[in-house]
Amino acid sequence: xxxxxKFPSVEKAAGxxxxxxxxxxxxxxxxxxxxxGNSQDGIQTIGGFLARLAGRSAREVMTYMTIPSTISxxxxxxQVHLGxxxxxxxxxxxxxxxxxxxxxxDAHIESLREGGVCLYDSDNVEPNLDDKRFxxxxxxxxxxxxxxxxxxxxxxxxxxxxxxxxxxIFNLNRTKLTEIIERQFKGKGEDVFRNAMLxxxxxxxxxxxxxxxxxxxxxxxxxKDADRVTTDGNTALAYGLIAGGVRYGxxxxxxxxxxxxxxxxxxxxxxxGNFSQAEDELxxxxxxxxxxxxxxxxxxxxxxxxxxxxMEALSYATMAELPLIVINVQRGGPSTGLPTSxxxxxxxxxxxxxxxxxxxxxxxxxxxxxxxYIAIEACRIARKYSVPVIVLSDQALSSRIEAFPEPDxxxxxxxxxxxxxxxxxxxxxxxxxxxxxxxxPGTRMTGGKYxxxxxxxxxxxxxxxxxxxxxxxxxxxxxDKIVQLGEExxxxxxxxxxxGDVLLVGWGSTWGPIREATLKARDEGLKVxxxxxxxxxxMPNGIGEILERFEHVFVVEMNDQGLYGHGQFxxxxxxxxxxxxxxxxxxxxxxxxxIREILAGIESGRKxxxxx
Amino acid sequence: xxxxxxxxxxxxxxxLTKKDLTGDHPTxxxxxxxxxxxxxxxxxxxxxxxxxxxxxxMAGIGCSSRFPYFVNSHGLHFIHGxxxxxxxxxxxxxxxxxxxxxxxxxxxxxxxxxxLDHAARKNVNLTYVIMDNxxxxxxxxxxxxxxxxxxKSKTDPAGSVDRPINPxxxxxxxxxxxxxxxxAAQVKHMMEMFERAIRHPGFxxxxxxxxxxxxxxxxxxxxxxxxxxxxxxxxxxKWDSTPEDDKRHDVTDEQNAYALADLRxxxxxxxxxxxxxxxxxxxxxxxxxxxxxxxxxxxxxxxxLKKRFSLMK
Ligand SMILES: Cc1ncc(C[n+]2csc(CCOP(=O)(O)OP(=O)(O)O)c2C)c(N)n1
Ligand code: SF4
Ligand SMILES: [Mg+2]
Numbered sequence: 001x002x003x004x005x006k007f008p009s010v011e012k013a014a015g016x017x018x019x020x021x022x023x024x025x026x027x028x029x030x031x032x033x034x035x036x037g038n039s040q041d042g043i044q045t046i047g048g049f050l051a052r053l054a055g056r057s058a059r060e061v062m063t064y065m066t067i068p069s070t071i072s073x074x075x076x077x078x079q080v081h082l083g084x085x086x087x088x089x090x091x092x093x094x095x096x097x098x099x100x101x102x103x104x105x106d107a108h109i110e111s112l113r114e115g116g117v118c119l120y121d122s123d124n125v126e127p128n129l130d131d132k133r134f135x136x137x138x139x140x141x142x143x144x145x146x147x148x149x150x151x152x153x154x155x156x157x158x159x160x161x162x163x164x165x166x167x168x169i170f171n172l173n174r175t176k177l178t179e180i181i182e183r184q185f186k187g188k189g190e191d192v193f194r195n196a197m198l199x200x201x202x203x204x205x206x207x208x209x210x211x212x213x214x215x216x217x218x219x220x221x222x223x224k225d226a227d228r229v230t231t232d233g234n235t236a237l238a239y240g241l242i243a244g245g246v247r248y249g250x251x252x253x254x255x256x257x258x259x260x261x262x263x264x265x266x267x268x269x270x271x272x273g274n275f276s277q278a279e280d281e282l283x284x285x286x287x288x289x290x291x292x293x294x295x296x297x298x299x300x301x302x303x304x305x306x307x308x309x310x311m312e313a314l315s316y317a318t319m320a321e322l323p324l325i326v327i328n329v330q331r332g333g334p335s336t337g338l339p340t341s342x343x344x345x346x347x348x349x350x351x352x353x354x355x356x357x358x359x360x361x362x363x364x365x366x367x368x369x370x371x372x373y374i375a376i377e378a379c380r381i382a383r384k385y386s387v388p389v390i391v392l393s394d395q396a397l398s399s400r401i402e403a404f405p406e407p408d409x410x411x412x413x414x415x416x417x418x419x420x421x422x423x424x425x426x427x428x429x430x431x432x433x434x435x436x437x438x439x440x441p442g443t444r445m446t447g448g449k450y451x452x453x454x455x456x457x458x459x460x461x462x463x464x465x466x467x468x469x470x471x472x473x474x475x476x477x478x479x480d481k482i483v484q485l486g487e488e489x490x491x492x493x494x495x496x497x498x499x500g501d502v503l504l505v506g507w508g509s510t511w512g513p514i515r516e517a518t519l520k521a522r523d524e525g526l527k528v529x530x531x532x533x534x535x536x537x538x539m540p541n542g543i544g545e546i547l548e549r550f551e552h553v554f555v556v557e558m559n560d561q562g563l564y565g566h567g568q569f570x571x572x573x574x575x576x577x578x579x580x581x582x583x584x585x586x587x588x589x590x591x592x593x594x595i596r597e598i599l600a601g602i603e604s605g606r607k608x609x610x611x612x
Numbered sequence: 613x614x615x616x617x618x619x620x621x622x623x624x625x626x627x628l629t630k631k632d633l634t635g636d637h638p639t640x641x642x643x644x645x646x647x648x649x650x651x652x653x654x655x656x657x658x659x660x661x662x663x664x665x666x667x668x669x670m671a672g673i674g675c676s677s678r679f680p681y682f683v684n685s686h687g688l689h690f691i692h693g694x695x696x697x698x699x700x701x702x703x704x705x706x707x708x709x710x711x712x713x714x715x716x717x718x719x720x721x722x723x724x725x726x727x728l729d730h731a732a733r734k735n736v737n738l739t740y741v742i743m744d745n746x747x748x749x750x751x752x753x754x755x756x757x758x759x760x761x762x763x764k765s766k767t768d769p770a771g772s773v774d775r776p777i778n779p780x781x782x783x784x785x786x787x788x789x790x791x792x793x794x795x796a797a798q799v800k801h802m803m804e805m806f807e808r809a810i811r812h813p814g815f816x817x818x819x820x821x822x823x824x825x826x827x828x829x830x831x832x833x834x835x836x837x838x839x840x841x842x843x844x845x846x847x848x849x850k851w852d853s854t855p856e857d858d859k860r861h862d863v864t865d866e867q868n869a870y871a872l873a874d875l876r877x878x879x880x881x882x883x884x885x886x887x888x889x890x891x892x893x894x895x896x897x898x899x900x901x902x903x904x905x906x907x908x909x910x911x912x913x914x915x916x917l918k919k920r921f922s923l924m925k
Contacts, residue, residue: 056925183923229924243917248705250697269904270916274704274897279730283697286690286727290701293688294709298701316691406921409914441668441686441702441709448632450664452680452687464681 023208025171025217030083032091033166035159036108037100039068039076042159045184047078048401049163050172052180054082055230055403057173058221062512063401064090064592067340075103084219088512088519090400092594096169098162099125100141109134119165121158137211139165148202149195157199164203171217174204229406233371233397233509237327238263240375241299243407245383245414246325247273249299250287252280255339256398257301257329264299281309285326289313292322293453295418295440297379301327304346305335307390308353314388315354316455318478321429321436323382323389325375330394332590341590342396344508345559347568350390351537357475359482361385362537364392366511369404371397374534379414385481386436392536394558396592397509422446428460429453432473435481486538491546492531499549500527502602504585506556507533507569510593514556517598528602536569544577554605556585556598583608628664630654635684645796645822645832646676646743652799653683653712653741656806662710668702671695672724674716675750676743676822693723696731696740700893703738707894710810711738718748721757721777733787734893735814741806742817743796744779745824746831753827760877763828779819780873784866784885790816791869791885796823797836798843801881808883814892821878835878846872846882 033050035043047063054061060083068074081091093113099105099120105127112118114133122138129136145161160181167177181200185193208215238260241249247268251261264275273296278284284300291298302310307328317324330346332338350362361381365374371393378389423439425447430436439451449461456464457471494503496518506514514530521528531546533539547553555570566574567586574582585601587593633654640646657667667685671677673692680687690698695713703711720728720742731738747765748754754767758779762771783791790812794805802820809816821832833839849860861868863886872880908916 052924227925229921231924235924239917239920242913248701250701267920269897269901270908270911271913272901272905274901276700276704278697279726282694283700283727283730286694286697287701287704290698290703291705292701293698294702294706296705298705312691313694320688406925407917409917409921413914413917415913439686442665442706443686444665448684450635450685450687452635452689454681454689455691456689 023212024214026214027217027219029085029219030081030087031096031170031216031218032079032081032094033096033098034077034079034094034108034111035098035100035162036075036077036104037098037159039073041076041100043076043078043100046159046163046166047080049177049180049184050080050082050166051401051403052230053172053177054080054221055228056176056180058228059084059218059403060087060221061230061401061403062087062090064396065399067399075107077104077108082218084221088516089595090592092596096166098166100158101125139206139211144202144206145199148198157195160196160199161203164200165206166203167200168204168206168208169212169215171215227406228403230401230403231368232399232401233365233368233393234259234329234399235263236368236371237365237375237391237393238267240372241325241327241379242267242271243372243409243413244297244325244376244379245416246297246299246379247271247416248275248288248291248296249301249325250276250278250284250291251301252278252284252306254303254306256331256395257303257306257327259398260301260327260329281306282313285310285313285324289317289322289324292317292324293320293438293440295420295438295442296416297323297325297383299325299327301329303329303331303339304333304337304349307346307349311354314360314390315356315358317388318354318358318360319356319455319457320453321386321478322438322453323386325378325382326388326390327375328390328392329398330392332395332588338590340395342394342509342592343559343588343590344392344394344510344557345568345588346392347507347536347557347559348571350392351572357479359479360537361387361389361482361485362392363389363534364508364536365397366508366532366534368397368400368402370511370534372407373412376412376414377534381485383414384435385485386438387482392508394509419443425449427451429462430458430460430474430477432460432477482538486535486541489535489538489540491540491542492533494529494531494546496522496529497527498529500529501550502526502528502552502554502606503547503550504528504530504554504556504598504602505533505569505573505582506530507536508557510556510558513593513595513598517593517595517602520595521599521602526602533569537572539572539576543573544579547577547579547582551581552602552606553579553582554585554602555582556593556601558588558593559586560588561586628658628661630658632664633657633684634682635687636681638682639678640675641826643823643825644675645745645824646679648796648799649676649714649741649743649802649820649822650679650682652796652802652806656803656810659807660810666709667712668709669712669714670699670702671714672716672719673750674719674748675824676714676716676745677719677750679714679743693719694727695719696724696727699738699740700731700734700736703736704894704897707737707898713738713740715740715742716749717742717744717746717756717758717779721779721782725757725777725782728782729786732783732789732815732817735787735789735890737814737892737894738816739806739809739812740815740817741809742779742819743822744819745822745828746776747824747828749824749827765827778873780884781870783817783819784869784873787815788817788885789814789887789890790883792816792818792883793821793879793881794818795821795832795835795843795881797832797838798881801843801845805883808886812886813888814890832878835881841878844878844880846880846884848883 121141123142288300
C-alpha cells in the first residue's frame, strides 16, 4: 500500500475504464475499500465482483473478510484492496469505507485513514459530523435502492446499488462488471438479473456532483496477464489437488475446510473418482488411506480439531509408508476456539501431533495462487516418497480472493497412476537401501507370496518383527527419506539485501504482509530483508548461512509466543540452529498481520535484544 | 439396482487352492475358535475361485484381527476399530476387488461401533466377519460390549454391570443388507453363511461366535451340541404354500428378524435379514461419475480444469 501517494492533488486523467466523465478525475495507484454491514447484505458478493473485475483488468487485488460464526448473520465486513502494482496485504487502513448501519459506522470509522472517505447510508446512519478527520458522505442507500427495484425487494438490492455507486466513483469498467453480474445472476432467473441491473444502474447514475467534487481513477494494472483468474484459497487448493492427480478422498465438515470438500464432492465424479462424506474424521482419514492403499493417491482434510482426530491413522500412514494428502485449514484454537478467525497454531501439531517417532512432511502455501501449486507439490512428494503430506492453509487464505495468472495445465497436471504390473518373488516394499514401492491389491504376485501392509514394525518385506536392530534400521529409513527430501527442496530466496540488520522469517499466509513490511522498512532506510518457507518440515538446507548474515532475526507468525517466548516455527528454527538471536514476533488476536504491527515488532525487538 | 459382487472368474487359469491361500502360521492359542473361522474362509474361497490377486483381507486390532497375516492374499492390518472405513475406501475406489474385513467384538462394536452403522447404512460392497468371543482377548480379559452381565473380567472383577449390545439388532437397525449369525464350532453352517455373505451384493456381516479358550472358556457351549448345548438354525421360508411355511422366517421381514434377535441366549443361528434391492454405495458413486462424465463428454483433466478456470476470469 503506497500510503501518502494516494489521493494526490487533483489531476485530470483520461477516464480509462469509464465513460462517466462529468467530474474531474484524480489518478490513484491503489485503493482499500471496506464494506461494513451485516452478513446477509451480500457485501461478500459485491466484494467478489470487484476482485474479479481487478483480475480482468490486469490489476492486483487482495480481499479480506470477517464472517460471523453464527448462521443467522451479524456484523460482517468485506475489504477489497485494488492496486495497479503489487498488492501484498488486504491493507492496514481503509481509504474508502461504506457503512450500511449505525453499528457498522461505530465499529469501523476508526479503520479509515485520516483524509479517507466514509460513505454512509443516510437512511440508517447518523455520523459524527464534527469529526473532521474524514470526508463523510451520506447517500440514502436503502430508500434509493428500494425505489429502483420496487418495494418488495426490501433490502435486497442495496449491495448492487452500492456496487454501481463505487463503479462510478472509481471510474471502473462498467461493461466488464455488467458481464460479471450477468454471469452470476442470469442462472438465477431473468427477474433476478433484471433487478440486479436496475439496482446497479441506479447506483451508477446517482448524481455524484451532489456529494463529490472529483472522482477517482484507478491506474491501469502493470501486470502482463490482463486475463487473470480470480478466486479464493480454498478453491485454488481443491483444484490444485485435482491437478496433482487426486481422484478420491473423504472428509467431515468443519469451518473453514468444508468448502474444499464440497468442491471435491461435486468435481471428482467428473474426473472418474469420488469423495465421501464420512461419519467423523477418524473414518475420513481411514477411507482416504484405504483408497491410497488401493493405489489411488487420496486426500482428507479438516481444521485443527479434526486434525487431532486423524493423528492415530496418520502414524499408521507413516509406519506403513502409504502416500496421503492431508489438508488442514487452520483457525483460532485451542478447541472450538475462534472458528472463523485466523491462526497459525497447528504447526507443531502437524509435525509432532502423533505418537511414536513419526517424521512427517508439512507444507504451507504463501498466498492464494500458491494454494494451487502447493497442492501439486504435496502430491508430488507423497508419491515420490510414499508418505503422508500435511498442507497447512489457514482461515484467511481460505476465503480471501486474489487474482493470478492462469496456471499452465499442460505442464502442471500430474495424471493419476495405478501401477498393477505383476511383481515377482524379489518384491520388497521397504528395501533398506531404496524407495518404498507398494504393490496395490489387484497386482499379481508371480512369486506366489502376497504382501500384508501393517502398522506393526516390519522387515523389508513388510513382515511384522520386533527385532531390535530392525526397528532401529526402519526408524532410520523412515527418517532418512524425509531428510533426503530436505536436500531436494530449494533454499528460500532472500527478499531485500543479501545481508543487513534485520531478517524477517515467515511461513504460510504471512508472506504478503512480511514482504510489504520489508519494502516499507527499506523505504525508511532500514536494512531489513525477509525469507519465506513453503516447506516447513523438512525445512530446506542453507538457512544457517543466511541467518549469520543478519544482526537480528525475527520469525513472524500468527501464534502464541509459548512458555519460553518463541512462536512455533521460531522454536523449530532455534532447535535446528541453536541460534539465540532468533526471536519472535507473534500475535493471537485472530487477525492477519498489519504492516505496522510487524514494523513495531522489529523496533521493540531490536531494543530488547542488542545486536551481537 | 445393486451392483453384484464381481462374478468369480469362470475359467481361472490355475485353480486357487487352500495351499495358495495359506499365509503365516496362526499365532492364536491352541484351541482358539478363530482357527475354525480361518479354515472355513479358505474352503469358501476355494469353492468360489475368486482370482487370487483380487482378494483383499483386512482387519483392525485384536487377536481375531491378526487374520490377514494368516491368509496369503493382498492384505492390510490397520488400527483398532477403523477397519471398516478403511475397507470403504478400498471398495469405493476399486470396485474390481473382493473386500473382506475380519475383527473382534471390541474392534467392531465398541471402538468401531459408529463406523459399523455408517458402513451399513451406506451399503458399501464388502463382507465383514465379526469373530465375537464376548471378551477382549488380545489385551487379556477385559469386559467387551458383548460380555453378558455378571461376566468376571479384569475390569469387572465383581462381574460386568453394563448391558451387552445385541449384535443382530444393531446390525439390522444400522441398515446392513445381509445379517447372519453362526458358530465357529459348526463348520458347515459357518461356510454356508460366509458363502451367502460373499455372494450378497452390498454390506454383508456374519457374527461368528468364536470361543476364546483362555479368557472365556466355554462361553458358547450352550450353542454347541457336542458340549451339551443346542444349535438351533433359523428355518427360512421356502415359499411352498404349505402350512409349515407360515411359521418359517422371511429374511426380508425386519420385524420378525428383531423378534429372532430377542430370543434368549444362545438363540438361533442363520440369516436374520437379507434385502437385495437396496443399491450399493459403490453403484451410486459409479452412477454419479458416469452421469458427470456424460455431461462433460468424457473430457480429460486438462480440458476440465481449463474450462473451470475460464469461469474464474
Ligand atoms: C487406539 C487403541 N486403543 C486400545 C488398543 C488396545 N487394544 C488392542 S486389541 C483391544 C481389544 C480387542 O478385543 P476384540 O476386538 O474383541 O478382539 P479379540 O482380541 O477379542 O479378538 C484393545 C483394547 C489399541 N490397540 N488401540
Ligand atoms: S487369547 Fe483367546 S482370542 Fe486370543 S488367541 Fe488366545 S484363545 Fe484366541
Ligand atoms: Mg473379542
